[in-house]
Amino acid sequence: MLKFTEEHEWLKIEGGVATVGITVHAAEQLGDLVFVELPEVGATFEKGGDAATVESVKAASDVYCPLDGEIVGVNEAITADPSLVNSDPQGAGWFFKLKLANVSDADGLMDEAAYKELVG
């Protein structure tokens, strides 16, 4: 199940765990990333909490936690090479895996068609 947020994140939800990243649109808007800071495995966040930080040459931006949950995995490959987020944002450039507090929370997020409408 692929879901999207208004903050331009995608969630691929399998068995109560969401793999989270930023959308192609978000990666294009941010431009070339030079630094990524990921959360600690085991950290818990509420929806909207600052889970990660990305920095382009020009500016820093927060990546919000899309739903309540616990971090159960992070993608160290993007801290070693932030450009992966630009080259493959919805694949190899994923950010973290989030064990959802309530799987049904995801029902409130957008599907791909609705997200495409949002970003035009």
Add this chain to the structure above:
Amino acid sequence: MDGSSELKKTPLHALNVSLGGRMVPFAGYEMPVQYTAGVMKEHLHTRTAAGLFDVSHMGQVTVRARSGDNADAARALETLVPVDVVGLGEGRQRYALFTNDEGGILDDLMIANRGDHFYVVVNAACKDQDFAHMQAKIGDVCELTLHDDRALVALQGPHAESVLAELWADISSMRFMDVRACDLHDADCIVSRSGYTGEDGFEISIPAALAETVCRRLLDHPDVLPIGLGARDSLRLEAGLCLYGNDIDTGTTPVEGALEWAIQKVRRKGGEREGGFPGASVILDQLENGAARRRIGLRAEGRAPVRSGAVLATDPEGEDVVGTVTSGGFGPNVDGPVAMGYVIKSAIAPGTQLYAGVRGKFLPVTVAAMPFVTNTFKR
């Protein structure tokens, strides 16, 4: 984007949009923050080939003595800046600072001696107040004209000379900070060998109506890419150059800003034309005795950029605060974070270990000499 309808457009606006420029509000203008190549590629391209920047938002002012004697204009300008203008030869340009009575910096600018007048380039965000300031202080002696009818572009990078020479000969004999009139494509241009990137290059003032034609000709050259404000900022930061409003402002003096080099001997204590500019008592005293704080460069040990506003401390807990970062980001050629900021006198020595507050943590940074990249001016 509220108020975008009120934003001004440069003579190159249509060209910027057609080149894929991502337009953002900047200093009252709609300006390209980047083009399709993106900030990183634009930055690196400028350092290896040549980049073309639209800087038409900056203010171009001619200063003409009402007496007809250009020396009168030079003397008038010297009442506004701590710089040797009288000794500036015809066809030469010099960096200068408008100071206030407290020794603070109202703006930084370039002054060129064009023989029968002076030509001044000031920052976009300051140009209206600079013009009013000049009008009030020297308007009786000089006729001042703000040239909104001219575009200004910068061609920067190691290939800038060969590109310009290929299209229009006779610029290779120019040295760093030379200024001359030049016909480019039958456009009556003013060319200076200077810039804001740390690279060799040229700034070209062009009549607005012909600006797009001249720029398209330059962009036709395979070595030239259009470069936006994003890369302009990272290039100037790597070159250790100040951004007015960030690194220098009315609350900083030229000495605090480490800009003593801009104040020639003739305007200092014991000089032939000592003082005579706003804030002279403060600035001349600081030139002799130093200032309590100073602008310094910073390199970070990690990969996290340290940006404007970050607090600087001597300890990793961030308790002994000694300064603040005024500009910072990622340096594509340095391949790491670079920053500049102000610290108290005891912390200015290169190699001093400091800690910068970034998102609640204090990250190790080291005071470093600037520029962060070697400049390639043709002196």
